[in-house]
Amino acid sequence: MVAVAAVAGLRFLTDRYDRTVSREQLLDPAARQDDTDLGGPLNYLLVGSDRRPGDTNPAQRSDSILIVHVPAGLRRAYLISVPRDLLVDIPPGGNGYGGGQDKINAAYEHGGGGQGGARLLSATLSRLTGLRFDGAALVDFAGFRTVIDLLGGVRMCVDTEVRSIHTGAVFTPGCHQMDGRQALDYVRQRYDLPGGDYDRQHHQQQLLRAMLDRAGQTNLRGNPVKLDQVLRAVGGSLTVDTNGVPLEELLLAVRDLPADGLVGVQVPSFPQTIDEVSYVVLDNGGNGLFTALRDERVAGWAAANARWISTL
Template sequence: MSAESTPEPGIPGESGTTDEAGGGGPRRRSGGRRRRPRARRRGVMIAAWTAAGVVVLGGTGLGYVYVKLNGNIKSVDIDQALGTDRPTKADNGSENILVLGSDTRSGANKKLGGGADDGSARSDTAMIVHVYEGHKSASVVSVPRDTLIDRPECTDTRGGTHDAATGVMFNSAYTTGGAACAVKTVESISGVRMDHYLEVDFSGFEKLIDELGGVEVTTTKDIKDPDSHLDLKAGTHTLDGAQALGLVRTRHGVGDGSDLGRIQLQQAFVKALVDQVKDVGLLTSGTKLYALADTATKAVTTDSDLGSLNSLMSFAGGLKGIGAADMNMVTLPVRYDPANPNRVIVEKAKAQQVWTALRNDRPIPRTATEGTATGEAAGVVSSS
């Protein structure tokens, strides 16, 4: 069955994939980095890492609304779609979670994502979260959406098959075949088994930040990007949902205007967000707790193993001991594509150091990211 004949709900088939979303269009060879007419409201995954934590902090206090919260959670059966031809699962208690942000062009996301209300979706941000044995620390590997990769043949969660493709953008995997194809692609390029999948959408992210009362960050430089509607002076700010969304999707406000610079902002913000969620004082009000849990469970889509409130709470309970100081955040080692400055190419030898470390439940060595492309936005944002 072809991708065109049986698209996954909300996921366009191959015919709907352009070079911008990772398809096989012609590669641009102009000399400088082009400024896109308008920055797309990129999918923000970082709330997914903390959404489960918001739920678990409520403990048994959520029991009286269990049915409603349980019904909020959407899940997809990744294991059934991918079958048994996958990397070996670790047996020491460590876990790998693929966390994605979906740029869905429908419903509440239409005004945030732009474009037609056509139900299409992209994933423009991805993080591979490795939780080490003992669940006291984690490494997080950001994968740039613009990374050129070889996408494997895959089957989506409706049984539709999608052909392999060479030299396409990483985020084309989700656009082509949804969550299952995104997981398949990550496992193909890394050799690392993804134990879980978490996805968050725009509107859910913005609402979650607002329910938290904002997130405090410090900017060391002015950030002004009309494309993301962000205008921050250097200093300490408590960002509301709209401002937070602007921060994590800005490209032209900092650094060299690339996706790599935006990733550095996201990594700084997620650390601030993780520590904010861990502040139990925010959750002393039962009304506020319910609002947070309701928003968090509506915001995320999970793999089927996490597709119930009990499972999500149990999973998040294992993450409670991990704070921002316990997270090592890196970007997949890449270099700019000399044929197209709007794309990046994996530094294979250095990337292999990352994947080997994760497979062996070891820290990622500093040498893996030394001398790679960064986007030149380091230190612009820090948690306060």
């Protein structure tokens, strides 16, 4: 009876959450997995922006691009941050874009932002990596401020002092409890950091881990009211494409993924100036990362490429 009640409660909350999430076809047909197997491996595309996903203004670029790779067994997830300035071949898009070389975050703009932008970005990434995706989400990171505040803030560890170019606030080395405004401000910084945008990518990965840690610490499952508030706030910050998989089934499949099972990965690459424009270019074609993703050998690749792996 307890198990039945738990499942019934989860379905009730999932239904409420499901109604708050916007749904769109975010994946280009060429980038979409034909049939998602929830036993894994799974590959999801997360596109973050400071603007709401429903904003149709075409003059916008994706602020954050992550590939989430979950190997079979669903006990680990690799958060692969794609450099926003990575030089790539962008295919023609439905917004009248004829295709060409550009920074990868421009694909979202060339596609018209929103659904069209996500489709062109997914097609670009699929061409680059050889992956097909099991789903995608447009994430309003600014909207996550409410989620973080509902969780009571998150603990973020600052490794290098940095002054915010947005607020002037100074983040000093050490671990600090941050509210939503502070945490989101911190993870947007990249100037005056030793690793520049690579450090920003790492900090965004850290924030996702910190949010999962905090969710576990606050015992959300034992507080249905708080859980409902958090789920609805998360749902209001997302536009999703689950590739036809019911959201309830997806949540059930990944519910036991531990927070310490998250691994941060950076794409092997380096900065380069081309015709007086700053880009990031792949290091030796990505140093085998994309092949490892396709062949389900990421754990071995990570062990052999510690330089590009970060502890979250």
